[in-house]
Amino acid sequence: MSSTPLIEVTGLTKEFIVRGSKGIRSTRAVVHAVSNVSFAVDQGQTFGLVGESGSGKTTAGRCALRLIEPSAGSIRFEGQELVGMSKGDLRDLRRELQIVFQDPQASLDPRLTVGSAISEPLRVQKIKGDHDARVAELLELVGLSPDHSRRFPHEFSGGQRQRIGIARALALNPKFIVLDEPVSALDVSIQAGVINLLQDLQHQLGLSYLFIAHDLSVVRHISDKIAVMYLGKIVEVGDAEDVYLRPAHPYTQALLSAVPEPDPEFERTRERVVLEGEVPSPINPPSGCRFRTRCPKAADICATEEPQLIDRGQGHPVACHFADETLVTSWQSVHFERPMA
């Protein structure tokens, strides 16, 4: 593992201002989408960002590429600070930083052939050379045929379109790719192929990924490290297996125990941490720990003092005052360490 990470995000904060009106008075509210989030992605590794809707995972991912301007914080890519960098410099650096979106249907222009969609980044960056040859090479790399370049997006299935989106992201030989729910829209049998492709490309090309998803089993499968987000904050971060086998934050435990596992016997006997209620509004997040309103362990201190994201003896950082009192519940380890039937 390299000593300096490829990309290092520190204290990232994004607040959106929402203007509305109440009668004739105009109102202004601040949505705290991402609050003081820090993480680092190492060279050739995959960092998984999981959380439910409204957790801020997508905003954090887009901020990391400055596709959304962060309100505060620092983003260092290979030691260079991205925040405050001029547009021109940023454009040059964008060759190294790419993104793949969830919905390949929406992210591909229906009127561009696949070839011109894939070569568009080459034109934008004014890369000289044989674009057609590069397109053919990229199509082969993602498991499609070079003759597909003259076809239009509607002629492809969902899985193939996502491969086209990946080919376009690879066109400029990036080092870092944000994968924002790249397989969520796909059927399982197709999803598996795209996941395998992403892993193969990572090994072949030495790519680093920020993998954003709500599907915990997929994130676990592909990630080296994982951060769990809740209401704009990271509540727990660590090596993927460690977080899955020894979740120490009550939210991580609830999240993991909510995922239905494809194993009927286990499903019928497992202990579950069922969360009551719903995620509070990010306009008025709870004081102290943002999870305390739904937390089975919440005490007075949780409302007054925000728990820091530090290692309290769990082997990885957890943002919970009571993390060390949280027993590793048997449900998780029993399942994951059991040999497959």
Next chain:
Amino acid sequence: MSESVLSLRDLRVDFKTPNGLVQAVRGVDLDVHPGEAVGIVGESGSGKSVTFLATMGLLPKSAQITGSAKVGGVELVGARRNVLNGIRGKRVAMIFQDPLSALNPVHRIGDQIVEMLDSHQSLTKRDAERRSVELLDIVGIPQPDQRARQYPHEFSGGMRQRVMIAMAIANDPEVLIADEPTTALDVTVQAQILDVISRIRDEMRTAVVMITHDLGVVARVADKVQVMYAGRVAERTDVSALFKHPTHPYTAGLLQSIPRSGLDRLQPIPGSPPNMLRPPEGCPFAPRCTYAEPKCTAVLPELRTVGTSMSACIRIDEIDLTPVPA
């Protein structure tokens, strides 16, 4: 075995399109008994939703439906509107993936439940209102009397789905058909909704048909499973056998495609599902099947008994589909 509450026989649905006839459902049988939970598993285009929309008479006119779909012995295919209306919402109810589009945005939640009650029962206004609040309570909506006076936009996605369930069970149906009810929801909310559905089944003995693409959801709620592929039933079995001894290469393929602990590499199913304008002759899965032989493409296979399961694979006795230990 008691009389089945929902029974499909050779149900077929074709859609007329400018490009020709799309054969969405090609001969589906199913029996659901009281209090049973049946999972219907399949990927996009497998015909799993269309089968039940046809049953409920909810398909557009371009759909040609043949075969039989009976609820409590009453035939629904080709039934007159008044027959359908007497059954739907009363003896069989359905909930959908997107509860917002199923709720009327300009009516209060309570009134919409009252409307549901009024169409099948003769209750006084006060009783109907009391019952609607009670139903909201049953599905776990806090402060149900206040919530009944609110509008759909004041509810979150999970709460809206609870409202849909409250409406669906308002007339105490024998069958609840749930079409991907949790697909649009977060996992923790999904867990809550699945708990509500399981509780209703336990307490009210309502049979549940759970249509889903998620094998985890099936494992959590279903007793029996029917796997669909290309408008046909590939396999019918009970839920533990499905995961331990799949009897169709498609099921085995699905199981190998989902990430699980200790599995370094997923095994996707090659290719993509057939075009239902021109479904392949013979086994529809044969073009993607690693076990396929020339005989597989000769005739469309029927379900037959294999141990405790029913399988539509003609080679099932010759191949070993036991999941490989990771």
